[in-house]
Amino acid sequence: MNTILFIIQKEFIQVFRNRMMLPIIFVVPLVQLIILVHAATFEMKHIKVSVIDLDMSTTSRKLISKFEGSPFFIIKHTSFSDKLSEQEMKKGNVDMILHIPYGFERRLVKENQAKIQIVIDAINGASAGLIEAYSTTIILDFNREILVDFLSPTVLTATQDINVTTNYWYNPKLNYKTYMVPGILCLLVTIIAFILSGMNIVREKEIGTIEQINVTPIRKIQFITGKLLPFWIIALFELAFGLTLGKLLFNIPIIGSLWLIFLSAAVYIFVILGFGLLISTMTNTQQQSMLVSFFFMVIFILMSGLFTSIESMPEWAQKLDHINPIAYFIRIMRMVMLKGSNFHDIRDSFYSLVVYAIVSISFAVWRYRKVA
């Protein structure tokens, strides 16, 4: 037991003597929360529109002013030719073209329906989807309004109407930051734990100090525990720090129990530390270890549902996500923090993490050899 304590002490001293360590521990979460949360946003606010109004009628003008009045759209450019508008889109000056053809109002009155064309710059599929959703909402609203304008009240009362009310639970204002903060906290814990553990043993290898430890009577399990515990504590501390910052800066809701958050985090960090150690024992230089960690981290993170929802992935990818610990942890964090899910709701993900932690740590211990 004493041996472990000494190793822990040594690791802590090493971490804190490193000039770069303290800034990393405190600055990284700040930077991540402030920059990432603001940068990683799909909240579309200023969709730049180019309007081609060939009809110039009252209805077309009304429709355009509907777009103008919406907080999501800005009319940046008006023209009378498709070519000019498309050029603006090529330059990247507008995101959307609203094309109202000649004879729009006449057709609406005579034939009872008229078409308009919306062209969206879809290179970024996610924003294109949102732009489409926003503009169709406006047009649907407008459709209802013109009914009132054009039809006599007697006809109107004869029609059947379904009144659709929508309600957004847990996040009524659709604040994207609320959604991102839990995910980013996961990212923070993951990166810190992964880098610290992944670079650790390999560094001792590179400098040659691993030899000195190998010739001591320290047992494998003692050595690994001594290496892991300090990082585990640091990572948990980071989570607490990040949660406090998130609460203070963004006032994100923490509806569920804090204990549950930390319990899951405690298990999760072991998973990541195990992975880090495994990579550390399998590589020879820090450069290698860095690359391998980076490779896996990017894949895990992008597949974790942090930015795009897991449900819309193909089935094989969803199956692959069963072995992605980050996906489990992000799900747990979002559910507990935003929806107040209890242990019963998250038990599947939680038990998966427990199994994962046991597997990854024992694998790392097994892989570590005291012979260089």
Next chain:
Amino acid sequence: MKRFTGFVIKEFYHIFRDYRTLLILFGMPAVQLLLFGYVLTNEIKNARIAIYDASKDEISRKISEKIISSGYFILEKNLMNYSQIGPTFRDGKIKLVIIFGSKFAEKLEREGKADIQILGDASDPNTANILVNYATGIINNYLISINAEQVPMRIIPEVRMQYNPELKGVFMFVPGIMAMLLMLICALMTSLSITREKELGTMELLLVSPLRPIQIIIGKVIPYVVLAFIDSCIILGMGKFVFGVPIEGNIVLLLAICLLYITMALSLGILISSITNSQQIAMTVSLIALLLPTILLSGFIFPVENMPVILQVLCYLMPPKYFITIIKAIMLKGNSFIYIWKESLILILFTLIFIMMAIKKFKIRLA
């Protein structure tokens, strides 16, 4: 010259003997592109929903059927009462709950008005927004079909998705992964390989050799230029032949821009290595100062226009932003040089500044 080639060969040996790194350097673009190309789509389909139908009559059933058969939704659960909604959402599977008011058909028939409530799980706000929109659209279409005789007057929007009709995620990932990987290989790997020589003490050996410092630096850099260039060709080729991402513009121009970006990243790498002495610091600096902005502040995934002004200003100081803009413009929009000369000029400026700073710093170290 002979000495110099010898040195370059030594550097190539360094890289080729480290087969793990090599494997990752070539495997990474391929795997990432494959994965993201197939996995990350922004289309939302098969969202699980629950329906709470308090009236269970002909019309409410018809509407439910319409919603479920639309392809966007899968019915996971029929709820029996209102209080089940909270636990269902907390369980995490269900994204949307649709509630039909009681006596739905009767009300619609008699009063001409009936209520549907749509609840979205907005802990994921964008998905909720899009799904609610789909569902409302389906209900509206139904409404139009039952009112067909009386009030058909409506505007039909025809939406065209320009440049990327299927909303494939891969259209974003080809330029983005290129920007990220070239930055990783050029800036990170060069800075690590130079600081490594410093850390191991072999830099001394190189400096006392008859090679001139500039030759050492260029020799260090050449293998990475080759690697990076091959990688960008792999990404472009895979994008085109596997995922059908078009290359609308001039390919020579495209490759020239890649080379320009590679040079920029390399000079940045040299600058980093001349400032620090340890690999760990070089790595942390590269990771925080390079990769984070390349992924986040470049328009790779998140559009720059949506960010707050301060971050937008930051974005304009990030070289990858210009690179991604140019690549998208040439590849996807088929723009010619006239459209992108400004961005190219800025990239050249960045390169010159980094090289000048690196030279200045490097001389001091040698003295």
